[in-house]
Amino acid sequence: MTVNSASLLLLLQHADSAFPSGGFAFSQGLEASSLHAGKIGRLDFEHYLRNQLTHRWATADRVALSRAHRLADDKEATVRLDREVEASSTIDIFRAASKRNGMAFLTAHRRLGSQPAADYTVFVRDGTALGHLPVVQGLVWSGLGMSEADATVVSGYQCAMSLATAAVRLGILGAIEAQAALGRLLPVIEDLARTPVEDDEPLSTFTPLSELAVLVHETSGQRLFSS
Incomplete structure (x- = not known):
């Protein structure tokens, strides 16, 4: 696929970990999985990341983002999708992380002049919507003119990069090892991103070990990450 310079620069801007979207505070269960490896099994970071991409991002976040991208002009349908994301997530910590990241994402884009972000922020603040991250990503990136395919790739890269950064901060592996993984x-991200998403495709996740680790970790005292 050939991408023109303007499109490429837009993708680079929004895939950059320096973009202020708030995701640095969350490890999506990586911290818990590393600390409780004695109870749930040895942590292999690359295997963990592959599982998160395949069984959480591809089947839940990616699906929500694609559907939200298509619904960008239908705010009522977007709100219904937002509530579907809430209902499909069984772990409260992950639900809270998604909404907190979503609000950080909306705030950044609202301050950068995005009208869709400003409009949806009103819905979140008055309780009409919840502001889950993949939903607002699809909505706002569509408004920026990013294609659904490009938005999906950026989302997948951000998911992987945020976990790689968390692994380095946690001392699980070094920066070079993280980049190699x-x-x-x-x-894998490219292949998953190409998988078609139906307009009414349900959201699903299957990452039981990381979810179990998070539940154990919730009562274990001080943490570096919120999830």
Whole structure:
């Protein structure tokens, strides 16, 4: 696929971990899985990341983002999708993380002049909507002119990069090792991103070990990450 310079620069801006979207505070269960490895099994970061991409991002976040991208002009349908994301997530910590990241994402884009972000922020603040991250990503990136395919790739890259960054901060592996693992999984993101999403495709996740680790970790005292 050939991308023109303007489109490429837009993708680079929004895939950059320096973009103020708030995701640095969350490890999506990686911290808990590393600390409780003695109870749930040894943590292999690359295997963990592959599972998160395949059984959470591809089947839940990616699906929600694609559907939200298509619904960008239908705010009522977007709100219904937002509530579907809430109902499909069984772990309260992950629900809270998604909404907190979503609000950070909306705030950043509202301050950058995005009208869809400003309009949806009103819905979140008055309780009409919940502001889950993949929903607002699809909505706002559509408003920026980003294609659904490009938005999906950016989302997948951000998911992987945020976990790689968390792994380094947690001391699970070094920066070079994290980048090597990320590089090996880029083709996985590409393949998953190409999988078609139906307009009414349900959301699903299957990451039981990381969810179990988070539930145990919730009562174990001080944490570096919120999830």
